[in-house]
Amino acid sequence: MGLFEPDTDIYRDRDALREDYQPTEIIGRDDELNRYISALQPVINGDQPNNIFLYGKAGVGKSACTRYLLDELKQDATRHDVTLSTIFTNCEDLNTSYQVSVELVNELRPPDDQINTTGYPQHRVNEMLWEELDSLGGTVIIVLDEVDHLRNDSILYQIPRARANGNLDDAKVGIIGISNDFKFRDTLSSKVQSSLCEKELQFPAYDAEELRAILRQRADTAFYDDVVSQDVLALCAAFGAQDAGDARQSLDLLMEAGDLAAEENVEELTEYHVREARSRMEESRVKDGIIGLTDQGKLVLYALLMTEQAGKTPTRARELQARYELVCDRYGVSPLVPRRMRDHLNELAMLGIANSNERNEGEAGGRYYEYELATDRELLLDALSDTVDNVGDPERLKQQFQRS
Missing domain, CATH: 1.10.10.10 (Winged helix-like DNA-binding domain superfamily/Winged helix DNA-binding domain)
Structure with a gap:
């Protein structure tokens, strides 16, 4: 027998608890989804897409809802002969419009035709971006996740006005901005606020009941039957509601508790595993935060x-x-x-x-x-x-x- 053997008692699919897992159904966000669908409706009509900005704390479903609806939108666009392309860019490490423009150009180009993050003037990078967008044609939705990291907002002025300024002929481009900062819009220049004309969607924190439903959905996929009780899920949800209604933290807690149970070679998660996992995660979070x-x-x-x-x-x-x-x-x-x-x-x-x-x-x-x-x-x-x-x-x- 080797040093590593597959676990067979706890996890069926541990990846179902990870941040990048996309569930087939979004739970606890019916009102937000309905408003989001309404804001995306012009795409199916063949009209210029709205600029949409989502606000809410981390872990409240902004990115998950966006990916879910854009997947659905692409399927429906195909049925209605609408050409639709989507680009996802995370702005966590991008704090200028220049960097975002370069990132978008490289997202649209093949790996052997990338441009450097320095060496080009802003107007030339913008020209490359317009060329790439027009080569796609149809409707293009650019998702800027963590957009509040931008310290230079000119890209939020340039893209919405690209057609009016004669920079785009064939592509209709809309922006979806995702922000953890409810006051981000107030930091934008007046000309950007005027040109965006965005639809705003607010995502509130999850309550304990919503978190419990989310955890149940993921647990049914992640764990084998009878491994996770309702009491364990309720405790994870209670801690999550206490920690600002963050689904990501609740899922991380459930996964850490599952890992502890697997380490102990037991067949069931208990509240002890949840409390011990929370203690370990808190210690790690604080130490990592202070080190930085x-x-x-x-x-x-x-x-x-x-x-x-x-x-x-x-x-x-x-x-x-x-x-x-x-x-x-x-x-x-x-x-x-x-x-x-x-x-x-x-x-x-x-x-x-x-x-x-x-x-x-x-x-x-x-x-x-x-x-x-x-x-x-x-x-x-x-x-x-x-x-x-x-x-x-x-x-x-x-x-x-x-x-x-």
Whole structure:
């Protein structure tokens, strides 16, 4: 017998729990799908497609619904003799319109005819893009996932106006933008907002009942019969609803629990496996997040940890500043200006290491954010061990701060 043998007791198809798995039915998004179908209707009519922007937190079904509906749309387009092409581009590592244009050109060209990400002026790259799009002809839908990563939005102006500006003759192009940032549209220039004329769809977080239905659908495919009970799915769904209604996190949790059961060579998942999996995932997420922080980001987190131990959270950024400056002094670096320190606090909130809560005190107090830890303190201390070695124990530093 070899070192590796197929598992036969737990998983039927583990890939059904992965992010790239496309289910045959979308659960918990009936209202959103109906509005999405209405927004895509011009494609089947042979008209210029709408520009559609989807907003919602990660893991609420934006990308899954998009892939599902575009697959259905392509099938129906074939039946109605409509020429339809779709292009998916993830903007996570693309923050300029130039980079997006190059990526789109390369998506449309064969592997032996790719262009470099440098060396061409923007107008020439755009000309290549118009040439490739017109060579497709018909209707072209460009999906820009994580579009909120763009720091230069001219591509969102150029594509919608390409036909009106005489850059396209044969292709009718529409954009589908997918964003985790509900305020992304507000960051766009006024001319982009005017030219997009987009349909907006909001995707709310899943509740526990919807998450349970999604997990049941995937579990029926992923696991053998009688491996996963309703109680196990309910617990995964409850944790998912607690963690911002994120289906991706719930599915990851279920898969981690399944892997634990497989490691133990048992034939059934239990609530113990779910709780243990959640603990492992939380520890890994926090450590990975902290490893990716800059030194200043770690110092801001350390100051927030001090404030938490002093019982002074939630706290405003300006109230954290003095502790942060003490930590910087002990570390031997100059503190950042308050605005840059707030940027690091917001990054901690984005990573789920801290919570950021908006407060509105009306005309008297105005609007502001308060911050507090969202992670176990002992876990943070372990992950910040190098910083602790350089700065000192946070409890002693807290006492020094109180005496100063």
